Amino acid sequence: MSTETEVKEEIKLKAPKEALLSKRRQKFIIDPLDDDNPVTVQVLGICSALAVTSVVKPTLVMAIAVMVVIVASNVIISLIRNLIPSSIRIIAQLGIVATLVALVDMVLKAFLPELAAQLSVFVGLIITNCIVMGRLEAFAMGNKPWDSALDGLGSGLGYAWVILAIAIVREVLGQGQFFGEKVIPDLLYDIGYVNMGLMTTPVGAFVVVGIIIWVQRTRSGYIEQ
Amino acid sequence: MRQSKVYVLIFTAALTVVCAVLLAGAYQGLRERTLLAESVDKKSKILGAVGLGEGLNSKAIDSLYDAVVEESVLDYKGNLITSVDIKDVDVEGQYKTFMKSGAIPQYYPIYKVRSEMDSSKFESFIVPVYGNGLWDNIWGYVSVGEDYNTITGAIFDHKAETPGLGARITEANVQERFKGKKLFNEAGELVSVEMVKGEGNDISKKDNPDHYVDGLAGATMTAVGLNAMLKDYMTAYGRYFKKSMVSASGSGNSVTIPRNFK
Numbered sequence: 001m002s003t004e005t006e007v008k009e010e011i012k013l014k015a016p017k018e019a020l021l022s023k024r025r026q027k028f029i030i031d032p033l034d035d036d037n038p039v040t041v042q043v044l045g046i047c048s049a050l051a052v053t054s055v056v057k058p059t060l061v062m063a064i065a066v067m068v069v070i071v072a073s074n075v076i077i078s079l080i081r082n083l084i085p086s087s088i089r090i091i092a093q094l095g096i097v098a099t100l101v102a103l104v105d106m107v108l109k110a111f112l113p114e115l116a117a118q119l120s121v122f123v124g125l126i127i128t129n130c131i132v133m134g135r136l137e138a139f140a141m142g143n144k145p146w147d148s149a150l151d152g153l154g155s156g157l158g159y160a161w162v163i164l165a166i167a168i169v170r171e172v173l174g175q176g177q178f179f180g181e182k183v184i185p186d187l188l189y190d191i192g193y194v195n196m197g198l199m200t201t202p203v204g205a206f207v208v209v210g211i212i213i214w215v216q217r218t219r220s221g222y223i224e225q
Numbered sequence: 226m227r228q229s230k231v232y233v234l235i236f237t238a239a240l241t242v243v244c245a246v247l248l249a250g251a252y253q254g255l256r257e258r259t260l261l262a263e264s265v266d267k268k269s270k271i272l273g274a275v276g277l278g279e280g281l282n283s284k285a286i287d288s289l290y291d292a293v294v295e296e297s298v299l300d301y302k303g304n305l306i307t308s309v310d311i312k313d314v315d316v317e318g319q320y321k322t323f324m325k326s327g328a329i330p331q332y333y334p335i336y337k338v339r340s341e342m343d344s345s346k347f348e349s350f351i352v353p354v355y356g357n358g359l360w361d362n363i364w365g366y367v368s369v370g371e372d373y374n375t376i377t378g379a380i381f382d383h384k385a386e387t388p389g390l391g392a393r394i395t396e397a398n399v400q401e402r403f404k405g406k407k408l409f410n411e412a413g414e415l416v417s418v419e420m421v422k423g424e425g426n427d428i429s430k431k432d433n434p435d436h437y438v439d440g441l442a443g444a445t446m447t448a449v450g451l452n453a454m455l456k457d458y459m460t461a462y463g464r465y466f467k468k469s470m471v472s473a474s475g476s477g478n479s480v481t482i483p484r485n486f487k
Contacts, residue, residue, distance in 0.1 A: 099244040
């Protein structure tokens with residue numbers, strides 16, 4: 001008799017379904033924006049952050065491409081995470097990421113040929129972007145698809161805002177333009193203002209990243225030991 | 226089971242098949258669009274070499290191109306030939322064959338742009354050029370004016386030149402430098418236009434300023450490649466321009482043209 005009631009109570013104790021954007025899940029998106037930013041805190045994906053950010057337009061395309069790849073690969077790997085043999089784990093992840101990047105490259109060439117040409121090799125290099133593989137290993141391999149999607153979105157957004165910030169600074173200071181349109185008035189050029197040549201080179205990008213990290217750490221009070 | 230060798234093989238095979246099917250399917254599905262995008266891109270570059278077509282969408286570029294551009298094919302002696310369709314002329318392919326075997330390209334496309342004022346006259350002649358930069362190929366379109374001598378515009382592009390250095394050949398301010406420069410000297414010899422070493426030079430101080438443009442800081446090798454590219458193709462196209470000059474002026478003088486598509 002008593003066993004029957006115990007069984008009934010056990011069934012009722014099943015946990016309620018977690019909200020799609022619960023507090024825990026919101027953290028997946030919010031943390032990588034600042035506290036755990038893939039570029040400025042984890043120092044991943046620096047190569048493309050320095051290389052493509054000289055002009056804003058291709059940087060925007062790159063940011064979207066990387067976001068698509070991170071989210072899609074996170075979801076796919078998470079869905080098949082229990083099927084992947086551990087001996088070929090990395091290779092399987094790489095194969096899926098490479099396929100996704102090839103698809104993104106094809107879509108870009110078909111719909112935005114000029115931008116695809118400007119980005120040239122850097123789209124292919126998304127495969128080597130440590131953020132992508134990093135999230136797969138650190139999260140997607142051990143979490144459910146929706147959580148992985150959110151985590152991917154967070155990392156993608158964290159990467160996106162940093163490279164866009166760098167690009168805006170580099171294009172405005174280095175070429176006096178924003179999105180191809182001149183923004184520095186001729187008046188300033190006439191009185192001797194010169195475009196900062198350093199900003200057109202990766203060195204300038206490096207400096208901007210450094211300044212962003214500096215501002216971030218001042219706000220968060222993080223001190224390296 | 227999951228770790229057994231058989232399973233690993235099955236998984237790998239399945240993954241490969243799925244990825245291959247996806248990629249092949251996407252390639253096929255996007256093929257038409259990609260070709261269309263490439264063709265519009267090419268047309269807009271050709272129009273861009275003479276400063277036309279800026280800010281127009283694909284349809285407008287297409288109609289503008291059809292209205293003002295007349296396509297022709299030349300042989301390497303500079304004669305117009307009708308036996309070859311311009312669509313079959315592969316500038317890139319011919320150049321790469323030349324690099325491998327030394328076989329000089331046989332067919333040269335030329336795009337004649339009709340004048341707005343007088344549609345029976347051509348105001349510009351746009352020619353494609355192809356060459357080697359520092360890391361990989363560079364190419365472009367150069368437009369020559371009615372006098373068959375003065376460059377009225379140029380557009381350059383590259384595959385893998387260094388951003389901020391060699392890649393600057395795509396920048397408008399660099400391409401502008403070629404405007405007004407001449408291909409032939411006073412004696413009627415083909416001299417082409419060269420980029421000097423370094424940037425910030427005062428070109429007007431040189432002996433023949435019409436044949437030099439300012440170079441690129443830190444991109445000497447790309448500039449050397451660009452110069453060779455221009456010299457090569459202008460040697461070939463120069464024969465056509467020379468003939469056109471002669472027939473336009475009716476003087477019938479024969480002038481030596483250096484035969485060196487190196």
